[in-house]
């Protein structure tokens with residue numbers, strides 16, 4: 001079990017810091033976010049410490065992903081929401097504040113304070129094809 005002694009989520013997983021848990025599995029705990037974007041907002045926290053999404057083993061990502069439909073149904077029903085967002089902030093530039101990779105499941109209501117969509121950009125010339133080909137070339141073998 002990998003752990004960072006200075007990590008708040010490792011401490012939550014170990015029970016050294018209190019949390020409000022809604023689900024526990026052998027590889028992850030799911031807690032209420034202490035400062036929810038919308039009330040009912042939960043965090044899926046892998047028990048093992050991996051700083052960012054890119055660091056996660058595939059099987060751990062698959063396990064956390066397998067919890068999403070069930071959690072989305074329960075979260076949305078519990079607060080009588082109309083939909084939900086799932087997000088991982090990976091890296092400080094993307095808004096990650098706790099460097100222990102985790103998923104946010106956020107219930108959504110018509111007229112809630114969250115603003116979506118984000119602004120969009122446009123590709124020019126062959127930029128889209130070149131970008132796709134760079135990504136494809138850099139994918140690790142499956």
Ligand code: AMP
Pocket residue numbers: 008017019031032033034035036043088089095096097098099
């Ligand atoms: P991120 O910015 O993606 O790293 O998300 C970190 C999240 O953890 C934020 O939404 C915080 O509100 C939440 N958070 C921070 N400390 C605690 C805590 N002790 N218990 C529950 N949630 C927390």
Ligand code: ZN
Pocket residue numbers: 003004007008009010011048049050099100
């Ligand atoms: Zn950690």
